[in-house]
Amino acid sequence: MNDQHDIEQRVRLAGSNMFELLLFRLGATPKTGTRELYGINVFKVREIIAMPVLTEVAGSSDMILGVADVRGEIIPVIDLAKFTGCVAREGNRILLVTEFARTTQGFAVEEVDDIVRLEWNRVLSAEGHSSGKTVTSIARLDAHPGGRLAQVLDVEQILRDVLPPSEPEINEEHTGRLVIPAGAKILAADDSGVARALIEDGLTAMGVPYIMTKTGQEAWEVLNRASEKAVRDGRKITDDIALVLTDLEMPEMDGFTLTRKIKSTPDLQAIPVVIHSSLSGAANEQHVRKVGANAYVAKFVASELAAVMRQAIAGAAP
Template sequence: MDSVDQRTRLVGQNRLELLLFRLNGRQLYGINVFKVKEVLQCPRLTAIPRLNPMVRGVAHIRGGTLPIIDLGRATGGRALEDLSSAFVIITEYNNRVQGFLVRAVERIVNLNWSDVHPPPRGTGRDHYLTAVTRVEEQMVEIVDVEKVLAEVIAVVDPVPQRAREGGPVAGPGSRRILIVDDSSVARRQIIRCVEALGIEVHALNDGRQALDWLQAQADQGVDVPGELLMMISDIEMPEMDGYTLTAEVRNDPRLKGLHVMLHTSLSGVFNQAMVRKVGADDFLAKFSPDELAERVLARMQGVGT
């Protein structure tokens, strides 16, 4: 709980902690500490027939059996060779626990999200990065873990059951939803889920883009809370995280009535405290299309269309 309290105090300060690690070579990579349960020397791995080639095996850890994903191979590089000196980062994403096999773990650094930037233009669409930053003059690449998991583990159909069975639910003229997420995979999943309900979507890549767009709408005289049904925002994003975005929305009299749902692969007890602190209306862990659809429909019913 001391750790939870300490990290909760970072909310509204647009800060994050990254665990730095290496795969093959000297390149540094980062992963949000919030998603890390523990780091340990690579345990004995058990091979299972017909595993995805990116999964090196399963490990028995603290009474559970976890898939161990070779992060080097999963991001398009070569497989790690010497497992005896490798490490496993145990993580929790989207209510699923797995281990990422890495060559070396460096340290934890505290950064400001404003120093974390989207991948440079020209890197194409097939890269595995959500952001880049610099630590002591070294480039750090932040891996799009949701993309890795979508390719390694079967991903649920993003179309909610209600839409599959009965088609669009919302009628013409329903208010739009703003979706904010830096992961291209997560963004597509959410867009497909919401559009299947018959609701128009405006999607942006990070909190800074979202805040600039919302304020530009307000500058043009748009009643933003009246025009948008809600904003569904990720938490981890370059430039500005979802917590800070929510706090900025609440601090702007023209935007403060906007319904905000934080939708994230982060999990843990600290989330509820953070959601309350920044004033979000709702919180949902990724990714359940049926539950997301129910939250959206409940919002529609609460305000009418």
């Protein structure tokens, strides 16, 4: 699939608050022995191949099966079954080659099941349903109650646990200060717990107050309340919400839909929107511009995030 066709397909899906979920199985679960369904956004998956020959790397994490040579690129292969506690009785037969958060890696799975197209409102946050950090959300695969469910994995958390990045401490020395109107806040939305913690550290280093939300729907509700208050007080909306920083993949309402709704609402469209996503790459940068965002930055480098937010605020100023 070429990049332009890929971008157009994503824009069409985003316009309908939809996405495609790749479903796979990791083996038997530890408590019930059930072969549960797990999922990952199709647009994070570069290719699906039979498990290649692996080379075990001395001293690596026991969550790493080894490295593989995939089309001339050496990539680590993460044992998702071991990470989730499943037992892959039929073996890790399939490799999902994924690209996100500026990295390429492979996820070993037992079996690929299907690709399904879903509305984001059929994906609900897993917070409150699980004390673990491995799953961000639960997807209802069937429209009727009591149907199949799939667990959407928090790949950002998995990567940080298995392959922790070497990055500088997040502080003002690296981010600089971000100047916004007195009394205003940054509104941020991200469904990943590890991403929210990093964003909070970054915004604190920039010296700005913020409102943190877990879904696009939650952020949209915050914006509507802020808009009503701004109208009552006779203030500009940007005096209260200086910028929206949003992830793309989120339960209930994704970042594409949130951005489109902001930019198509007269009382909100002056707010600069920065999309902050692990869906990195040139194709995704073109994609987010098509839905009206002021800027895009790949996760997660605090100094780059600060610079892009600064530029977006300056560019949106009258």
